[in-house]
Amino acid sequence: MSADTTDGHGAGRRRRTRAEQQAETRARLIEAAAEVFASHGFEGASIDLITERAGYSRGAFYSNFSDKAELLLELSAVRMGDFARVLPDILAASDEDRIGEAARWLTDQPPHTEVLLLVELARLRDEHTDAQQLLARLTDSTLGFVDDVLDEADETLATPAAHDRLRLTRAILAAITGAQLLRHLGVEMDARTMELLLAGVLRSPVLTEETVS
Incomplete structure (x- = not known):
């Protein structure tokens, strides 16, 4: 069996690639940003608020956005x-x-x-x-x-x-x-x-x- 055919939640399920994981992280950060921008504005929307809403660390933010x-x-x-x-x-x-x-x-x-x-x-x-x-x-x-x-x-x-x-x-x-x-x-x-x-x-x-x- 190939090493990427399971993700630990059951046989036969393909493990997500690093690119897929990063794409999901970016998508969740963007979705969280839309919510935080809506409630706090651009100035009031801190990176900490965005990452907290998305469930990620600041490191995850800076690995995707400057x-x-x-x-x-x-x-x-x-x-x-x-x-x-x-x-x-x-x-x-x-x-x-x-x-x-x-x-x-x-x-x-x-x-x-x-x-x-x-x-x-x-x-x-x-x-x-x-x-x-x-x-x-x-x-x-x-x-x-x-x-x-x-x-x-x-x-x-x-x-x-x-x-x-x-x-x-x-x-x-x-x-x-x-x-x-x-x-x-x-x-x-x-x-x-x-x-x-x-x-x-x-x-x-x-x-x-x-x-x-």
Whole structure:
């Protein structure tokens, strides 16, 4: 029998590899960070609080992340990855249903903590250079992700020419971020409301007009 066919809990069960164990550790730290960021904010979320919530030591934290900023960026990447996984199904829907499918997925997800952290970092950026840099990195990575989504949609959606592409990317991010913030404030944002918001951006007649830079 191979050495990796049991994990000590019964014959026939494969022992997890070191890479699998590390992936689980990272995932639990990210999940814990989302909870601690939500309750304490970015400044108030100490590494000790995050590791305690995850059930790990500080050593486990630093073997996966250099600091809280890197962890927050990874949390944001995980959220974007969640959407990337459902994107093929959304794009496979009919032209009439595609925006509605995206709207339903967005409203089915809990409002993301990162939206509140963006507000906090914006407040802190004048006092802390690190906050300013982290805010810029978060914004750039999210804009880059939205642009990648538009690349995927090029064959199925009427995406604009290059001179309007950045404007559309910013408009989509503004719409989704604003909707997420309203949800945090207790404003109901059902799928129909989100669909109206996205359709207003994606089907805007402005995109069909010649833009003068």
